[in-house]
Amino acid sequence: MRLRSVIIASSQLKKVLNFYELLGLVFQRNQVSLGTEFYTSQIENLEISFIEKINIRVDSQPHYTFSFKVSDINSIFNKLTQAGFIGILDPIDDKEGKKAILMDPDGRSVEITSY
Numbered sequence: 001m002r003l004r005s006v007i008i009a010s011s012q013l014k015k016v017l018n019f020y021e022l023l024g025l026v027f028q029r030n031q032v033s034l035g036t037e038f039y040t041s042q043i044e045n046l047e048i049s050f051i052e053k054i055n056i057r058v059d060s061q062p063h064y065t066f067s068f069k070v071s072d073i074n075s076i077f078n079k080l081t082q083a084g085f086i087g088i089l090d091p092i093d094d095k096e097g098k099k100a101i102l103m104d105p106d107g108r109s110v111e112i113t114s115y
Contacts, residue, residue: 002045004045004047005046005048005049006046006048006049007038007049007051008048008049008050008051009050009051009052009053009056010050010052010056010105010106011052011053011054011056011106012105012106013039013050013051013052015105016104016105016106017039017050018083019080019085019104019105019110020048020050020104022076022079022080022083023068023110023112024068024070025041025043025048026041027039027040027050028041030049036051037051037052038050038051039051064108065109065111066104066108066109066111067110067111068110068111068112068113069112069113069114069115070112070113070114071114071115072114073098073099073112073113073114076112077090077091077100077102077112080102081102085102085103085105086103087100087101087102087103088101088102088103088109089101094113096113097113097114097115098114099112099113099114100112
């Protein structure tokens with residue numbers, strides 16, 4: 001079995017898209033026949049999509065975390081924090097390389113590691 005896609009609902013779609021675009025994802029706008037639009041990005045064999053849901057209930061702590069491998073962790077971390085997004089853990093050396101943790105606009109922890 002292999003995970004093929006993830007679809008995430010957000011009540012603040014523009015901010016969420018901006019966060020993940022600064023992280024390095026490139027989104028394509030899509031629209032279904034009933035008029036709902038969603039934004040999709042492809043990372044290797046995984047499709048990540050975001051859809052807007054107004055009035056979505058946001059828990060104080062989302063139930064999942066993302067982890068991405070990036071080529072220049074310091075540059076990406078700085079770009080995101082300078083854009084006003086919250087850095088939870090500045091880039092540090094870890095046993096597996098370098099890692100940092102940020103928070104996306106919906107409160108999800110997003111770990112970035114270097115490769």
